[in-house]
Amino acid sequence: MKDLLNTAIDAAKEAGDFLYENFGKHASIESKSEKNLVTNLDKEAEEMIIRKITAAFPGHSLLGEESGESSTDSDYMWIIDPLDGTHNFIRGIDVYGVSIGITYKQQFAGGVIYMPVSNEMYSAEKGSGSFKNGKKISVSSITDVSKCSLSYDSTIRENPEMILGILKHLSKEVFNIRMTGSSVRLLSYIAEGIFDISVEFCDSAWDFAAGAVLIQEAGGVITALDGSPLRYKSRGYLAANPEIHPRIRDILTPYLAVK
Numbered sequence: 664m665k666d667l668l669n670t671a672i673d674a675a676k677e678a679g680d681f682l683y684e685n686f687g688k689h690a691s692i693e694s695k696s697e698k699n700l701v702t703n704l705d706k707e708a709e710e711m712i713i714r715k716i717t718a719a720f721p722g723h724s725l726l727g728e729e730s731g732e733s734s735t736d737s738d739y740m741w742i743i744d745p746l747d748g749t750h751n752f753i754r755g756i757d758v759y760g761v762s763i764g765i766t767y768k769q770q771f772a773g774g775v776i777y778m779p780v781s782n783e784m785y786s787a788e789k790g791s792g793s794f795k796n797g798k799k800i801s802v803s804s805i806t807d808v809s810k811c812s813l814s815y816d817s818t819i820r821e822n823p824e825m826i827l828g829i830l831k832h833l834s835k836e837v838f839n840i841r842m843t844g845s846s847v848r849l850l851s852y853i854a855e856g857i858f859d860i861s862v863e864f865c866d867s868a869w870d871f872a873a874g875a876v877l878i879q880e881a882g883g884v885i886t887a888l889d890g891s892p893l894r895y896k897s898r899g900y901l902a903a904n905p906e907i908h909p910r911i912r913d914i915l916t917p918y919l920a921v922k
Contacts, residue, residue, distance in 0.1 A: 664773060667765055668788050670715060674712040674715040675712070675761040675776070675777035678777075679761045679778070681704075682704060682779055683780060685704055686752065686755075691703045702749065704752075712761075720739065723739040726741070728745065739766070739767055743764075744763075747760055747845050747847040757780045758844055759780075759845055760848065761776070762774075762775075762776050771893070773787065773789065774873030778847065784796055787879075789879075792880050792881075795855055800855040800856070802903075802904045803904055805906075806907070810838050813840045813858070816844060817864040818864075829918050832918075833914065837859075846870040846871060846874065847873070850875075853881075853902050853903075856881075859907060860902070862901055864888070864899040865898065874902075883908075884908040887901075888900065889919055890909075
């Protein structure tokens with residue numbers, strides 16, 4: 664697994680530095696779907712990452728946000744978000760990063776997040792802990808929900824009645840709610856205890872695959888919204904430390920039952 668993780672670190676660093684050097688210089692912006700944009704730099708960064716992975720592990724499966732899924736009979740799958748925080752990047756907001764997750768037999772096994780602006784490299788492999796620039800990190804130890812900072816970044820428009828209802832309820836329970844515009848930022852903050860809770864309704868595998876391993880190896884819990892195990896085909900998640908997670912899950916349950 665070390666060879667895989669080192670390849671992910673190298674690929675994330677190369678792509679992240681490329682994005683940093685080209686911040687504010689994107690040549691084109693395309694619409695993938697309603698209010699979902701992609702630049703030429705997203706695509707170029709993903710191509711860089713895929714070249715490095717396939718050179719080292721040519722038989723592995725790939726799932727990229729921009730290129731889609733390329734499946735083989737390998738037990739390994741690499742899940743890539745070359746530029747998480749694209750809309751921040753386009754607007755000149757320097758909160759963005761690279762995410763590379765690795766699954767083995769459909770279980771989250773390794774992950775790397777690189778934040779090029781602040782030169783923060785997060786890495787984790789199953790059973791070996793979670794690290795930031797080589798230093799071990801852990802989720803927060805707060806046990807009082809009223810003292811927790813909750814991160815939320817999902818779109819609201821897909822199910823506004825349910826989502827706004829949940830946020831209204833949660834806003835009364837937690838200390839505050841923060842939005843970063845970048846899943847890799849909030850997930851890395853959960854892993855190192857800066858944020859305490861994250862509730863996401865619409866994120867896909869490339870958004871959370873790397874962060875899921877970081878949080879689990881940092882002592883946290885990340886599940887599907889209903890509390891079931893998180894899979895790479897899941898849509899959305901709940902992440903928190905072990906004390907807080909079940910309490911937030913109990914708040915979510917009645918809303919999810921009637922969605």
